Amino acid sequence: MARKYISLDILDSLEKTQLDTITKNPIKILCKNFDTEEQEIKLLNELYKKNPNFWSDENNKWSYYINEKDIVDFKEGKEIEEDFYGFNEFYKEATQLSDEKRLEGLKDNKSRLKLLDLKRLKKDEEIGEALISSTNETIMLNKVIFDDLMKLTPEKAKIKSKKSVDETTEIVKIASNLLGDYSGDYSIFSELIKKSNGSTIKHMTRTFVMSLSFYKYYNKLLNNGYASKVRVNFVAKYRDKYEKLLPHEKNFHLITLERVFMGGMSTVSELESNAIGVGFLLHDIGKQVDLEYFEGSEGYIKDRIQAHVTNGFNELLKRTVYPPVVSAIAGFHHEYYGDDSGYGPLRDFIKRKFPEGTKCDHCISYSLKDVYNGNALCFFPAKLLEIVDVYDALTDPERKYREPLTPIAAIEFMRDVFIKEHVKVDPILFDMFELFLIDSGEI
Template identity: 35%
Template sequence: MSNDLTTKYDILTIKELKTIKDQLVSHNIPLFRVDKEKKIIPFPTEQLSLIIDNEKYSNLKLYIPKNFSVFIEEFKSITQADNSSNDSDTNQPYVFRTPKESEKEMGKRISEISKMTYKEKVSTIESYNTELKKIVVDEEVGINKHTAQQIVNVGNDVGLIAKVTMFESIQKIKGEEITQEQAKIENQEITETTTNLVTTIVDMLSKNTETQKVFDELRNYSDGGVMSHSNRVFISYVNFMAFYNNLINRRHLVHKIRTSYTNKYKKFYEQVEAMFSKDNIRKNLATVEDCIDKGIKIIEEREMNLYSVGALLHDIGKVKDLDYFEGANGRDYERIKKHLFNSYALVSQTSEYPLEVILTVALHHEYYGLGYGPYDHLYKLKLAKDPHFQIQRIMTYDAKAIDECEAFAYFPAKMLEIIDVYDALIDPARKYRGGKTFTPEEALNIMREDFVEKHVKLDPILYDVFVEFLSNSIEQDLMACKLL
């Protein structure tokens, strides 16, 4: 037990806990204690106030997973800065806010954006792009904390600008002030400048596949808000695609998948095909290429940029709180489903984003037919026109093939599903599965058991690539092994 504690956990004394109690509670940082049987068990942060000033517990020690220790140091430094009234410390890489503080801050910014002229919105995005282009990333060191925070701040604000602009346009459409086509024309500059900004960020991140770790640290400062979740998913998605391409360039991934396909993956695709047997998918699943149109291939630069725009906007229609994921009355599935259709409507009706962007947004909860989204509606329209229509294959890279229902899974959306689910599980401020904070290893186990083995929702090949991605670039000390 002692070895386990020292290798996986750091000790926090009562004295240390007293100085940072508020931050621990606000950010739902996982704490543990040792029980009478010498087993390590969770310690609820809300009980800190019961022990901190009680002499009976003066010698009590609590434990924190080592991957959270860096944040304890940040908490301490912030407390020290507050005590010395030094509020102008520009070297602090992170800004800590409780969910209520974050909601207030976001509401204030939305109000400010709502008062901006269209030209001012465009100019703001362009200035962000200019600032990011000036940053020189050391290819050996990668993205540092300060630059990472800059990218996060820019992503958050551009996401809000897009959200406000699209919402204003959809209200005008509903009020019959403008048509959808007029809205798309009016918003063309926002569409172009946002795409240009995303391209700049993709270029910065894809040059170094080890940059994910510094962004992963930001997750532990989560306020549970929609925009911070969307932005983390966007950044992780870009890094995941860059890692995926790197594996292909080294010819590592294609060889591994092909040699292990029959014994490891074929059974999952057979389950997917069986579920859609009513659609008469006539496909021999003997090879990877039979499952994935064109097999495992590189993601080209243009596609990576467009998919990334989709990732940035994927939850653009979501309400500002996440309580519906685990509220007092359980999971409100109708409310959950609604956010996807809201996002799809906003992006498709108010902007001229290419089909690749729209479908990445629309299908990131498709879950191989077990989720929700507009695909089922598109398919029923096809059947209404042609009762003998057949879906030709399982997954494709081709957006037009999805639009024509020639395949029912879109490759970039399947990648996005994985990032989205992982972030939901590991976000310490999110009310998911009873408010428990999962370690990377726990989250991956849940994803494998519930989303691959029990029901094939996530793509099994991309799931294993994601595990490889994490084990290489984020939590090397927490990952028991690489699965590829």
């Protein structure tokens, strides 16, 4: 259910003892500056300590809003939950752990998944429970480790990252195997994820599991001859969309499937698949723990929110020994085919390398080298993740200022806004994603 925010003036209606109690709680409140349109999420107790009348101070240019549910829970005597700005309580606990204990946590997740993977007969519920709980903890531990690595020099950070990189990579590999054994509909994961705490961690977990599942489905479709079907329908169904992405091509009849996917559509090797899976897992690792990430015209702190992709890209590349594919996925999953609404380090890199512009001959490549050389607009796994990421944002029940869309409504919205109005996500991959949602029971 979407959160409803009401003016913090409601605190004036409380009795003094009630006011004293609620203002001691680290409740998140929305702060809006109508002069600058800046918006932030801060803690009630921290602002109250500095100024007990901050919400009614006439010299204050900010207005303040509180989640209506927090007020209702408080009046009914319920404990108000703190999810640490979208990350759960486990994050705070993990910051207090030693490096050895954090590594032990990753090893425990790996062992739990490995034991299940070796089990001959597995129930879908077992797989779902293990994947969600392990993914939650693995993301959290990686986030704490990642934040600590940023305090070190790149050289020391790379050395320190190696053990956690090895364990995380192995966890993703086993998770991928388990997803291959899963036979039920996808909705079981959605239900399990609801039990985890923190809006950000839920989003990262959902997106990882769905992206990895969609990626395996993509390979399955190609192995069953899907590329031939696309080629047959390419002119009637897709060419006009790709003409917008390759406008320098005067002879539009030359825009073929092989011009869209450099070298043609293909599956990806198992070795590359594992690195891609790690990229899906850590795609939002650059997010700040002191910031809520939600979209819409309200509550959108543009510069700080958009910085998470550049932060993830740079620091994964500079301070860990993950392969470049992982940092590229984290950095490029909001590029939107160069549309003005997109963002990320790739477009800045291309502008610096090709100040006079580049005329890419292809839309998507499976090789990072092609993207960096200006031969292709986008990196395949980032374009695949981009679709899942947008879909999850639209259907996420914890996004603010609007009701979540149903899966069918989300698909219709994406087709209208992200393909028909402006080609932001890839049309061919999008159609494959819709088939994935149908076959997996989402729609």
